[in-house]
Structure formats: structure tokens, C-alpha cells
Amino acid sequence: MKESHFLEFLQHFVKHTKCSKEKPVLLLLDNHGSHLSIQGLDFCKVNGITVLSFPPHCSHRLQPLDVSVYGPLKKLVNRACDSWMTTHPGSTMTIYDIPNVVSTAFPLAVTPHNILAGFRAAGISPFNRDIFQDSDFLGAYVTDRPEEDQQETQVFQASEINVQPATNCLDGNDTPRPSTSGLCGKKAPTPEELRPLPKAGPRKGSGMNRRKRSSAILTDTPVKKALEKISKEKCTRQKEPYFQKQRRSNQRNQNVFMVTRKVQMKRTVSVWYAWNLFPKANHKKCGYSV
Structure with missing residues (x-):
């Protein structure tokens, strides 16, 4: 449009x-x-x-x-x-x-x-x-890029997280009681910490330089x-680049004309020297009329 x-x-x-x-x-x-x-x-x-x-x-x-x-x-x-x-x-x-x-x-x-x-x-x-x-306007996790001055998010490996085996926790009276967690009061690691989703790379510029x-x-x-x-x-x-381009085009055409003119002059001089220095017998052999 x-x-x-x-x-x-x-x-x-x-x-x-x-x-x-x-x-x-x-x-x-x-x-x-x-x-x-x-x-x-x-x-x-x-x-x-x-x-x-x-x-x-x-x-x-x-x-x-x-x-x-x-x-x-x-x-x-x-x-x-x-x-x-x-x-x-x-x-x-x-x-x-x-x-x-x-x-x-x-x-x-x-x-x-x-x-x-x-x-x-x-x-x-x-x-x-x-x-x-x-x-409604929150960015997606994968495409939500961090700020440039923000440090990279720390990635936890499974070996770095201290997870204790599932044992029954004992109270002061040493009475066994059922346990639903094997961490005994410690915070369980989230799936994001164990295996975070990949992040999108830095945004590439389109080259159009659109004004925000x-x-x-x-x-x-x-x-x-x-x-x-x-x-x-x-x-x-x-408008400015158009006139500059036209000026460069005119200058380029002028340079081409000068080079072509010099080549033509050199060819003319070469033919004149060849005609006057070679004997006339060679002219007849080449088919030129003397």
C-alpha cells in the first residue's frame, strides 16, 4: 500500500x-x-x-x-x-x-x-x-532476549545439584514418618534449572532502518x-544521491571517452609509421595500392 x-x-x-x-x-x-x-x-x-x-x-x-x-x-x-x-x-x-x-x-x-x-x-x-x-503482552521464554548489560542466566547441571536419596526424615523422638520428598526441607530443583530451554540468538537487523x-x-x-x-x-x-550518481556517471563516461580517444590516436600513429617505414614492395604484397 x-x-x-x-x-x-x-x-x-x-x-x-x-x-x-x-x-x-x-x-x-x-x-x-x-x-x-x-x-x-x-x-x-x-x-x-x-x-x-x-x-x-x-x-x-x-x-x-x-x-x-x-x-x-x-x-x-x-x-x-x-x-x-x-x-x-x-x-x-x-x-x-x-x-x-x-x-x-x-x-x-x-x-x-x-x-x-x-x-x-x-x-x-x-x-x-x-x-x-x-x-497478555508478556514475551515468550525462547524469544525473550535479555538486556545487553545483563549477565547470562546461570545454567545448572544435574551433577551440580545436591540431591539426597529418598529417606524417611526422623523427628526428635526418632519416630519414622512418611516423606513425600527426598530433599528433607531443601528446595527441589525445577525442570527449567535442570534442563533450560534454548534461547534465541541476538536479533539481526533488517537493514531498512525503520524508525521506532x-x-x-x-x-x-x-x-x-x-x-x-x-x-x-x-x-x-x-534527491542528493541521484545527482551524485549522475555526476559520477558523467565523469565515468568522460573518462571512457578520453581513454578511447587516446587508443584511437595511438592506432593512427602506428599505422602512419608502418606505412612510411615499410618498403612499398611490402605494400603490394599486402594488397595495398601504392
């Missing part, structure tokens, strides 16, 4: 919501680059649209489509593909068959019930600020001015 497509969507959005400055609306979006279009944000501000961006890495919980629509749509599309394969045995599905498959699954998944359920599950409408707990963003009102004046400044800097960086 590009910035021009986002502007077309906003025009469609205004047409169907009938929003204006007297009847403002709230539009929730993620921080995709196309949503940061200055032209699109200006259009939103004129038509009374307040654009609020999601926090990073939360779209799977906050976007209604991700919560309640895309999951059923994926299952129904897979079911439609299975039906197509059964109906067309021995045939290979091509891109020309996909629209027909999706057209049967789309009306069953994108229903008013599923759409409203997505807004309700995300806590948007009706608004519920306590619908999520901190445990947080939740913000994009149509707010300070935020919008900051986006305009970033957009101008981006345009400047894009």
Missing part, C-alpha cells in the same frame, strides 16, 4: 461516514509508512478525522480485522481450496482460480457479527480500558510538524 492508495481510502471513508469538523470521527491505524502521508493527514484534518496510531507490536490485539475476521477468512479459504481440489481432480490451481475461491469464502467471514465482535474483543466499542492484562514509533495522534499539530520535517529530510536524502 502506497501513500496514494491511502488517500483514496480516506476519500472512500469520508464518503460513507459523512464526517466533518462538526461531526468528527476517530480513525485507528497502525504505523505503516503509507499512513504517515502528509497529504493524507492534511485531508483528515480538513474533514474532521482524528487519526490515532496503535502502539508497536499490538496490531494482533487491537486491530478488529486481525482479531475476528482474518482468522475465519483463512479457515474458509482453505476449506474452499479443498473443495476445489476435490471438484477438479488432477488439476493445478492457478491465480485465475483464486478469485472464485475467495468469492465463496469472503461473504461467510466478513459478516457484521464478526466485525462487531472484533471491535468488542479489542475493547474499542464498547470502550473497555481493562480488557487486557499485563500477561509509539502511539500518537497523527493529526495533532506537533506530531504532524515532526512528520513533515522527517518527510522533507527523506526527500533531500533521496
